Amino acid sequence: QTVVTQEPSLTVSPGGTVTLTCASSTGAVTSGYYPNWFQQKPGQAPRALIYSTSNKHSWTPARFSGSLLGGKAALTLSGVQPEDEAEYYCLLYYGGAYVFGTGTKVTVL
Amino acid sequence: QVTLRESGPALVKPTQTLTLTCTFSGFSLSTSGMCVSWIRQPPGKALEWLALIDWDDDKYYSTSLKTRLTISKDTSKNQVVLTMTNMDPVDTATYYCARIRQELQGDAFDIWGQGTMVTVSS
Numbered sequence: 001q002t003v004v005t006q007e008p009s010l011t012v013s014p015g016g017t018v019t020l021t022c023a024s025s026t027g028a029v030t031s032g033y034y035p036n037w038f039q040q041k042p043g044q045a046p047r048a049l050i051y052s053t054s055n056k057h058s059w060t061p062a063r064f065s066g067s068l069l070g071g072k073a074a075l076t077l078s079g080v081q082p083e084d085e086a087e088y089y090c091l092l093y094y095g096g097a098y099v100f101g102t103g104t105k106v107t108v109l
Numbered sequence: 110q111v112t113l114r115e116s117g118p119a120l121v122k123p124t125q126t127l128t129l130t131c132t133f134s135g136f137s138l139s140t141s142g143m144c145v146s147w148i149r150q151p152p153g154k155a156l157e158w159l160a161l162i163d164w165d166d167d168k169y170y171s172t173s174l175k176t177r178l179t180i181s182k183d184t185s186k187n188q189v190v191l192t193m194t195n196m197d198p199v200d201t202a203t204y205y206c207a208r209i210r211q212e213l214q215g216d217a218f219d220i221w222g223q224g225t226m227v228t229v230s231s
Contacts, residue, residue: 001173002172031215034215034216036216036217036218038156038218040156045221045222045223045224046156046205046221047221048217048218048220048221051212051215051217051219052212052215052217053215055214055215055217057217089155089156091156091158091218093215093216096169097158097169097170097171097172098146098158098161099158100148100155100156100157100158101155103155103156
């Protein structure tokens with residue numbers, strides 16, 4: 001059973017920078033895993049932020065960026081705003097199937 | 110404007126079969142590169158990918174649930190249907206459908222429905 005692991009929780013100050021990571025139990029994450037990132041606030045459906053590692057949707061704020069970092073997929077929030085407090089999920093592609101990460105709760109404090 | 114809306118029963122009994130419908134607008138599932146996927150989320154837990162169907166009627170399933178899932182599409186009605194057999198209380202979750210655009214650089218899960226809550230209880 002493939003497991004995709006994220007940090008359970010991270011805390012960041014307003015205006016600060018935080019990086020979330022997404023690791024695969026099968027080994028290093030590469031661009032071929034087509035990492036997607038989503039934001040979910042309580043009681044709401046997930047909202048897409050990033051696809052294929054670093055591509056932004058038209059609605060994705062510029063302060064969100066995606067990359068590969070040390071064998072993991074990464075989502076960096078720069079200049080964090082209070083409204084960025086949410087749960088964040090990554091999604092990886094495994095040749096015909098997808099697996100979501102365990103999720104990271106980001107607190108802005 | 111792309112929208113998706115999930116519909117189905119709010120309550121099912123254990124061992125029953127669940128049938129969910131995703132009705133969408135703003136795109137066609139007969140267009141090359143378009144796909145629809147189902148995802149679920151138990152209360153307070155993480156998202157779980159379930160299944161995907163593409164414009165060419167290719168179907169893909171979660172490894173752990175593939176024996177219980179069937180995904181199908183009705184292009185003329187702009188609908189995708191997911192059936193899950195032998196429902197159990199652990200299947201209690203909000204079920205979402207989402208559109209995927211298959212692009213040269215990879216798959217983009219972009220637009221999600223609001224989700225429908227399904228409770229499994231006798």
